[in-house]
Amino acid sequence: MVSQRQRSPGRPTLEEVAAAAGVGRGTVSRVVNGSPQVSPAAKEAVERAIADLGYVPNRAARALVTQRTDSVALVVSESEDRVFGQPFFAGIIRGISSSLAETPLQLWLAMAQSSAERVRLNLHLTRQHVDGVLLLSLHDDDPLPALLADRDLPVVLGGRTASMLGTPEAAPVSFVDVDNVGGARLATTHLVAANRRRIATIAGPQDMGAGVARLAGYRDAMAAESRTVDPRLIAYGDFTEDSGIVAMRHLLAARPDIDAVFAANDPMALGALRVLRDSGLRVPEDVAVVGFDDSVIASQTQPTLTSVHQPIEEMGRAMVRLLYDKIRGIQPDAPYIILGTHLVERDSG
Amino acid sequence: MVSQRQRSPGRPTLEEVAAAAGVGRGTVSRVVNGSPQVSPAAKEAVERAIADLGYVPNRAARALVTQRTDSVALVVSESEDRVFGQPFFAGIIRGISSSLAETPLQLWLAMAQSSAERVRLNLHLTRQHVDGVLLLSLHDDDPLPALLADRDLPVVLGGRTASMLGTPEAAPVSFVDVDNVGGARLATTHLVAANRRRIATIAGPQDMGAGVARLAGYRDAMAAESRTVDPRLIAYGDFTEDSGIVAMRHLLAARPDIDAVFAANDPMALGALRVLRDSGLRVPEDVAVVGFDDSVIASQTQPTLTSVHQPIEEMGRAMVRLLYDKIRGIQPDAPYIILGTHLVERDSG
DNA sequence: AGCTTTCATGGGAGCGCTCCCGCAGTGTTT
DNA sequence: AAACACTGCGGGAGCGCTCCCATGAAAGCT
Numbered sequence: 177m178v179s180q181r182q183r184s185p186g187r188p189t190l191e192e193v194a195a196a197a198g199v200g201r202g203t204v205s206r207v208v209n210g211s212p213q214v215s216p217a218a219k220e221a222v223e224r225a226i227a228d229l230g231y232v233p234n235r236a237a238r239a240l241v242t243q244r245t246d247s248v249a250l251v252v253s254e255s256e257d258r259v260f261g262q263p264f265f266a267g268i269i270r271g272i273s274s275s276l277a278e279t280p281l282q283l284w285l286a287m288a289q290s291s292a293e294r295v296r297l298n299l300h301l302t303r304q305h306v307d308g309v310l311l312l313s314l315h316d317d318d319p320l321p322a323l324l325a326d327r328d329l330p331v332v333l334g335g336r337t338a339s340m341l342g343t344p345e346a347a348p349v350s351f352v353d354v355d356n357v358g359g360a361r362l363a364t365t366h367l368v369a370a371n372r373r374r375i376a377t378i379a380g381p382q383d384m385g386a387g388v389a390r391l392a393g394y395r396d397a398m399a400a401e402s403r404t405v406d407p408r409l410i411a412y413g414d415f416t417e418d419s420g421i422v423a424m425r426h427l428l429a430a431r432p433d434i435d436a437v438f439a440a441n442d443p444m445a446l447g448a449l450r451v452l453r454d455s456g457l458r459v460p461e462d463v464a465v466v467g468f469d470d471s472v473i474a475s476q477t478q479p480t481l482t483s484v485h486q487p488i489e490e491m492g493r494a495m496v497r498l499l500y501d502k503i504r505g506i507q508p509d510a511p512y513i514i515l516g517t518h519l520v521e522r523d524s525g
Numbered sequence: 526m527v528s529q530r531q532r533s534p535g536r537p538t539l540e541e542v543a544a545a546a547g548v549g550r551g552t553v554s555r556v557v558n559g560s561p562q563v564s565p566a567a568k569e570a571v572e573r574a575i576a577d578l579g580y581v582p583n584r585a586a587r588a589l590v591t592q593r594t595d596s597v598a599l600v601v602s603e604s605e606d607r608v609f610g611q612p613f614f615a616g617i618i619r620g621i622s623s624s625l626a627e628t629p630l631q632l633w634l635a636m637a638q639s640s641a642e643r644v645r646l647n648l649h650l651t652r653q654h655v656d657g658v659l660l661l662s663l664h665d666d667d668p669l670p671a672l673l674a675d676r677d678l679p680v681v682l683g684g685r686t687a688s689m690l691g692t693p694e695a696a697p698v699s700f701v702d703v704d705n706v707g708g709a710r711l712a713t714t715h716l717v718a719a720n721r722r723r724i725a726t727i728a729g730p731q732d733m734g735a736g737v738a739r740l741a742g743y744r745d746a747m748a749a750e751s752r753t754v755d756p757r758l759i760a761y762g763d764f765t766e767d768s769g770i771v772a773m774r775h776l777l778a779a780r781p782d783i784d785a786v787f788a789a790n791d792p793m794a795l796g797a798l799r800v801l802r803d804s805g806l807r808v809p810e811d812v813a814v815v816g817f818d819d820s821v822i823a824s825q826t827q828p829t830l831t832s833v834h835q836p837i838e839e840m841g842r843a844m845v846r847l848l849y850d851k852i853r854g855i856q857p858d859a860p861y862i863i864l865g866t867h868l869v870e871r872d873s874g
Numbered sequence: 875a876g877c878t879t880t881c882a883t884g885g886g887a888g889c890g891c892t893c894c895c896g897c898a899g900t901g902t903t904t
Numbered sequence: 905a906a907a908c909a910c911t912g913c914g915g916g917a918g919c920g921c922t923c924c925c926a927t928g929a930a931a932g933c934t
Contacts, residue, residue, distance in 0.1 A: 200884035236588035237920035285634045287622045549914035586890035
């Protein structure tokens with residue numbers, strides 16, 4: 177075993193580059209960091225030396241002195257298994273990753289599943305380890321955003337909690353979200369316009385912003401059409417397909433005359449489709465179904481699923497934009513970004 | 526703006542812990558790193574000081590001196606969009622992440638989509654930035670593994686290239702893979718046993734190990750049953766659903782009498798199902814279909830899809846195990862791990 | 875010409891940590 | 905009693921970098 181103190185010979189240091197270029201350490205540092213205070217001649221010499229030696233700055237050394245790490249953490253604070261694999265996360269990560277590629281920032285992925293892991297994680301989410309944090313999939317009672325904000329680490333949430341729905345400008349942390357209320361309204365209004373009379377909804381969990389907002393949108397739209405909502409037209413799920421199945425059975429049992437269902441996400445809509453088929457009801461002839469997500473599966477169901485589209489990848493990109501501005505101390509135009517949705521009509525209603 | 530040189534007051538250093546505990550820097554370091562050369566009294570004093578002050582070691586400073594970073598990169602070297610969102614990746618990441626949680630290692634996520642990004646990435650995959658690299662989704666001509674191995678950075682591949690299929694012990698880098706040949710054999714033999722006479726296959730891309738191996742398994746099984754394989758029974762796709770559609774159409778055009786299809790992954794099987802339905806053929810009565818992946822969609826298709834199961838999460842965990850051993854300089858039992866598969870029978874055949 | 879201002883430059887100090895050397899104190903052996 | 909080994913400990917050196925200050929040269933001013 178080679179001694180730890182030995183530097184691997186292949187990796188040149190700043191000092192060696194300086195020697196090769198015939199300049200001082202300071203000048204090389206200035207060139208590397210793009211300072212304008214360098215003469216063209218010196219700059220050229222340094223650049224050639226860097227290329228010749230294959231110099232790559234040592235991040236640890238730089239981080240030690242600048243107190244910046246040039247990395248951000250993506251924290252998926254969710255205990256359930258299903259988190260990944262959901263096309264939602266896939267899309268967000270794609271957006272985040274492609275956006276980060278345009279910055280000097282590196283992405284750290286942290287999944288905190290058990291609560292022990294979350295404690296450990298919390299300890300490491302400090303300025304000396306990351307420059308900022310992207311938080312995904314929050315339940316309303318998650319203490320993490322507050323903790324991080326206290327430490328004043330730049331934080332951006334993907335989505336928001338129910339408490340931030342009413343007055344987004346008062347939200348304690350920045351966030352990027354889609355207009356869930358508007359999207360749900362779109363879906364419901366669409367069903368009304370299609371002459372559906374008894375429109376039910378399978379709502380999401382009421383401890384998550386998206387669940388609350390999509391139900392609010394449904395209520396809004398129904399109220400706008402002066403439809404009173406029989407409580408038996410509302411069932412709740414937890415965004416999984418199984419919960420959609422259970423909810424749909426409840427709805428059919430309570431109100432067998434339902435002729436439309438708006439499900440708060442695609443997996444639950446899938447569950448609904450399954451139950452309807454098993455009950456011998458035709459979609460869309462007997463019951464129309466509209467989902468929310470416009471995920472890949474929406475075009476693969478039978479019949480294909482009408483669904484509210486949300487710009488997921490753009491959400492990821494917006495999160496990075498907001499966070500990067502914060503990290504650089506740039507005051508963003510707004511502390512939050514809300515993206516629009518639109519309805520993609522397919523065969524189910 | 527506060528000067529960069531200022532230490533944020535909240536974060537105590539080793540030295541401050543030492544002062545608080547009334548010991549020297551060395552002793553604190555020994556306690557933090559679990560050295561046995563510390564008296565119980567000193568150890569206790571240091572531990573209390575750490576707890577009191579909320580001390581967390583500075584990774585940059587540690588990395589600077591140890592030349593280790595305690596982080597590994599997960600490189601998804603794939604230019605296509607679809608990469609994420611595939612349940613395959615989701616599962617692997619879950620396995621990797623849960624396994625890493627038991628080590629001191631942190632996960633860096635790097636996706637290199639454009640080739641410019643790949644150059645930049647390659648520069649940063651050095652010992653001074655990461656302790657090891659996990660590589661996913663390789664095409665046979667990917668130069669990255671060789672480059673990294675040259676630099677002698679510990680590397681573990683997820684999957685393997687076609688050239689490593691024959692003699693895994695001769696593979697230039699460690700890898701974790703499933704027994705694709707065996708899985709494909711399982712699927713094919715199952716169709717034979719179900720009395721299918723004209724069994725076609727939709728093979729994957731032949732520049733990827735999985736594509737080659739699954740086709741080989743099909744051929745093996747057919748040969749074992751002394752069935753000659755009409756070349757018209759083989760079509761090729763690129764693992765996407767669309768390519769499965771095209772391939773299935775080709776097969777039906779060339780051999781309308783096909784009564785079974787083995788697709789090299791689930792999305793292509795999905796495409797096949799779609800074409801068969803559109804052609805008025807019943808599944809499984811007229812044509813049986815078997816996929817490979819046993820992904821979530823397999824149980825959601827109509828009819829549900831019989832598919833070869835691979836232990837994806839376990840694959841991720843095995844990759845981490847192998848890499849962590851390498852990083853610590855532990856000679857692993859074998860430089861590679863091949864995991865088994867089994868068939869999950871559903872309605873499609 | 876003599877003065878000030880500007881600019882490019884070299885190199886010291888120090889970021890927070892680990893490694894290692896040497897010292898003191900205790901115990902063991904001859 | 906002397907000689908030696910071992911254990912626990914303190915603190916110097918140094919990892920590779922950025923920041924900043926001092927310096928000298930060039931340029932601009934009266």
